[in-house]
Amino acid sequence: MQTGSATDQPQSTAATADDETWRIRRTAADVDRLGETESIFALGNGWIGWRGVLDEGAPCGMPGSYVSGFHERRELSYPEEGYAFPQASDTVISAPNAALIRLWVDDEPLDLRTGTLRSHERVLDLRTGVLRRETEWISPAGRGVRIRSTRLVSLPRRPVAAVRYEVEPLDTAVELRVCSNLLANEKVPERSDDPRAASVPTNPLTAETYGATGLDGVLVHRTERSSQRVAVAVSHLLDAPGTVTTSGDCTPDRVRLTVTGRLHPGERLRLTKFAAYEWAAVDATPADELADLVAAEADAARADGFDALLTDQRAALDAAWQVADVQLDGDQDLQQAVRFGMFHLIQAGRPDSERTISAKGLTGNGYDGHVLWDTESYVLPVLTYLAPAVARSALTWRHAHLPEARERARELRLTGATFPWRTIGGRESSGYWPAGTAALHVNADIADAVLRYLAATDDQRFLAEAGLELLVETARLWHGFGHWSDEGDFHLHGVTGPDEYAALVNDNVFTNLMAKRNLRGAADAAEGHPELAGRLGVDRAEVTGWRAAADAMFIPYDHERGVHQQAAGFTQQPEWDFANTGDDDYPLLLHFPYLELYRKQVVKQADLVLAMQLCPGEFTADEKARNLAYYQARTVRDSSLSAAPQAVLAAEVGHLDLAYDLFAESVLQDLADLGDKTADGLHLASLAGAWLALVQGFGGLRDDRGVLSFDPRLPRRIDRLAFSLRWRGHRLRVTLTPAEAHYELPDAAADAEVELWHHGESLRITGTEPVSRPMPPVPDPGPEPPSPPGRRPTRRSAD
């Protein structure tokens, strides 16, 4: 078993054959896959997000330069209105784009679609955190140039992004014109009718301040309805032969620096651009103040220089990878895919922003840039272990929007708080209430993320400042929403669970179990902190009511079939006619009405299976096996949120090949563009889900009761699986081989200690005492449960 510093410090394995697992490479062969490549090559730091558009901005699938939380609001109108239907929706819009650098060669614009592309390669380097590009292009008139660029969005410096752009003649002297742009209101292409796409306003930004001086410039714009102000400054360094000249110009929507000159072979023009992004509420920060701020930030970055940014970037990533890297020996493609996913998770959030992470992060405008439950149920459970401060930021953001959630609850005539199903700014932005407002489980999902974060960190300050109130207000929602039956059961009727091929159901098991966990978690926290709870108006009677509701929570079960019902009556619904469903009929939501989908036993995505993942103690092993088999046969995975939970349960039940294939589907969601939607942005929940599939699935991590336990079991394709997680301030490293599980605290002081369970055995790991234990054989679970016809994940488990 390989342990020790070599595995802890991935950067030291440089120049070995597996280096490609740290890089994502696209060449001339991929230039047509514009939108997909732009999402995959998106750079971000949890504040700024730059899509991986070519330097010259064309051809382009969809431009995007986002700042976390910056958005516009658009009116919603309904063919038939209803009470409390949201009248406006947040929608992500681009801040001015500072990444653009255009090039003319003898007055012909560089455009990969014209002339001759002698070579072209772009590489996303997951360890250094930069996007490199090298292109050799012969213009239609026969003039050749080599372009090299390096782009980064600085992880340690929140407002800063930068590009270093180099161009040199290949064979003959050429007249070059390089235009570095800062461009507002870039045109965004119209999108399809697919409900999962975005609706994009035209020219959403109104100029307030603009100016250029020498090699610097700044734009300040505001939005009309959301009343936000965004400022972007650029500052340039030019390194070029003395013959080149520069000129700057500026319009309300554009700052442009033009560098012109004749270069001979052997000469090189290098332009480095430093950009800084900030936004604030219009009434919080005046335009001039915001302009000064970003100008100073861009200046400071230029003063430090691009190399310093590179060095700091590497250092920040080294620190992040020390926890986040997962080593998966035996499948190089998936090793690369896992690192790709973890890189984007590292990029997605910040510890210092009190901002959250939207479904697409800052990689695209899919789902209008909205935050959904994905964050709390898929992304934060991972970040809680890898970057707990980032998880705390996201939960603090939720807490900051409690006022809107309370107001929404009042509007809906509910109790406590009702968090939005979709939002950027904190207000409900869902335009289809049966799959929005009715999906109340988002409130329990938030509470669950709070409880997981508290269990992993014991962060008492967060509990006092935000966590307890989140738990209390969500518990109040459930207590008021539910009702008691004559039999003394507590029911939650008329809600929508995770499966979006069902809606407005009674007693959705996922919702009920998560609400139960929410009620108990709130009761425990309130009893543990009576004074804090008292300030929130919680008294003993209220806590007693929460516990009573939790204890009596109804969980529908079909005794005849021996399975849980996803919701009451689910197993009595008609079966889906898979025999008459063609391959072209998927995703079903684009080919069948909700009328058909809702009333039948067809499942879009893990729902009961997700309940078994998140509340594993609520099910026996036999129930898990039977439930998994029943729902595997009815789940079509038309959502990218489905494969990972199915992988976790398949692994737990012992169907390790199926688990592996589901894990592969989850981790390849974007790199292989499995859903043909990667162009809209990355599926962060699916990428996070891949970590969960590995760590909860094959690592067998369970943490729902506040203790760490592992029931590891490796699939055939994995020779070694190593991962880390933070627990109560320590980094626990787990290394699994077919023979053995190894637990250690590589960074900890000698007296550090973590208790955990390994296959039912209690272990004590200290800074000086790693522990190894054998991997028990996996009992034969019998034949693999069938998936719907044509819907089994691609088989790579047996490759």
Added chain:
Amino acid sequence: MQTGSATDQPQSTAATADDETWRIRRTAADVDRLGETESIFALGNGWIGWRGVLDEGAPCGMPGSYVSGFHERRELSYPEEGYAFPQASDTVISAPNAALIRLWVDDEPLDLRTGTLRSHERVLDLRTGVLRRETEWISPAGRGVRIRSTRLVSLPRRPVAAVRYEVEPLDTAVELRVCSNLLANEKVPERSDDPRAASVPTNPLTAETYGATGLDGVLVHRTERSSQRVAVAVSHLLDAPGTVTTSGDCTPDRVRLTVTGRLHPGERLRLTKFAAYEWAAVDATPADELADLVAAEADAARADGFDALLTDQRAALDAAWQVADVQLDGDQDLQQAVRFGMFHLIQAGRPDSERTISAKGLTGNGYDGHVLWDTESYVLPVLTYLAPAVARSALTWRHAHLPEARERARELRLTGATFPWRTIGGRESSGYWPAGTAALHVNADIADAVLRYLAATDDQRFLAEAGLELLVETARLWHGFGHWSDEGDFHLHGVTGPDEYAALVNDNVFTNLMAKRNLRGAADAAEGHPELAGRLGVDRAEVTGWRAAADAMFIPYDHERGVHQQAAGFTQQPEWDFANTGDDDYPLLLHFPYLELYRKQVVKQADLVLAMQLCPGEFTADEKARNLAYYQARTVRDSSLSAAPQAVLAAEVGHLDLAYDLFAESVLQDLADLGDKTADGLHLASLAGAWLALVQGFGGLRDDRGVLSFDPRLPRRIDRLAFSLRWRGHRLRVTLTPAEAHYELPDAAADAEVELWHHGESLRITGTEPVSRPMPPVPDPGPEPPSPPGRRPTRRSAD
């Protein structure tokens, strides 16, 4: 007991004290209630509908001059799209308005809001079918005039409407200018956000042809999206002192005849305008041809003269009233209201148009002018007995739109035909699918109307040409939509029943029973006409399948509470918190989200109670009593469709005071503007429901098994109730007093014969042998079942 010709011929009771029950009168005191009055005074003939706007067109609540079926289409857009969401909606628009006659007195426009209104009265005469107006007005400059007008929309002459307008000076000579307009694209005021209101396009008509010659003129316009062409011609007669002059002018959207002159006291200017309306599909009839047609029709009307129109109108109404009149002694206000309702039902349809009747008839643009299930479930059950040819026309219209219904079924991936929930032109226009597309019961409602029509008429030709195919295609829908449970029951899941405070429920009793009736009715008809059925592809196996599904139809019942469940699980839903619902919270849909309404035991409108009305044989008397009590306590009657079915069942169960008060609510819906929505148009279903409340409720008529039966029982307030209905070509007249029920065939030949049941006794009525039977005492049903707090209908039963 009063019988014989005096009661058969209501016109002969002229000049008696009860004449006011044949008139609706509005005076100066009512001039502010514009929209409501315009609906109440709407005139129509099933083809043309003129709202009762003042002659001068201002002040005006909402103009409206409709032609049956004439509409535009507008795009629908959704905040979140879904498969098969309708992308366009039909919306009623006005044809050019020929009713307008404006008056200037010494250059001051007649406007009731200015000057002095010395007297003002408008009377809708229900026997002569005209709207009369008499106004004495003193202009701000002190010039007095008397205006008299008489307006009619000709019942016997489909395209024709006319106005006779007279003006005379009161005290001094005045300079008069009378402008008779034919005006297209009249501005319609914007409406509220209430989902029940209409959305009105601006300037929907594009002029094609326009012209004026002498006293005549014509306009031809077309719509953009629905591709319809409408033509309206006007022709005038002028009777005035020789000093007046006339001039005509014409623009694309207006034909105007101006009559000017000085009139002295004792002189009178009388202008009579004859208008004709036609529309056709753009590709069916050229503009010139349509223009010639309406010009000829208007000319012909003028040639015959206004007095001839009056005479023919009276004759047509005499014939209609012979069947339609209901005599209700003991409550003059409700006697008037019943006649008002029957008058509007007479106006709403035609036997010769193959057109249907929309929810508001041709009296307003509420519900966008859409046809809903109201027609088949409320209006046609009445017209089947009063004017069967009109019912046939409406059902033939449904049959004409079978192609769209089949196409919709294919789009929804269902079998057979799926008729639209809302439409004008035949395609689904509902923008909220849970209360539109999912309300599949409309298909069974259509089948039910076919079966009732066939039972009452034995119209074999209709059966062959339309009825059988309607039954077969709707039966196919149910057979394909439903599914079998393990227990051998047939279920219909995921549908919405009549109660719009529930949606997407399983086994809605109303839907299931109506589908059962549909399946059996189709099976019976197919077996009775095997050759016709064979041409529709119906074989023995298919019929067997229908019967099996009908026989096994699941009807949810709560054995503990001893009541049927409106839908599966209904009685286990949480109760509504009536204690914390204020009077201002009604209608609930404007103050609570569907999230709350759908999951609770609160009922907008009769649903299970309507099932008991339409399928009375499916329930025992005890079940009816228990069910009525249970649902009465939970039904808030936020829909005008509710009171009538509740009245019918309350009467059957024996709560006659409650039944009477519910009947009063139904019949006064518009005359008292109970829902504050009369301005959008009349609630035809509520008016029809009032007849059902009387005839099915107090008359005890039941006809669901193809035989006529009566279980009459009169409430305290009614001294005598007399009504007629057509049955197999005969007019059966029923006269009820507290002591006796009298059955006769007043118009029939001696050998005519009708069999019926009276309180379980079989009777045979012939042309020469009326039969009287005593009214048995009504068993004491116990205390009246409570209504929700504050929601009992206004008590007039004990007045």
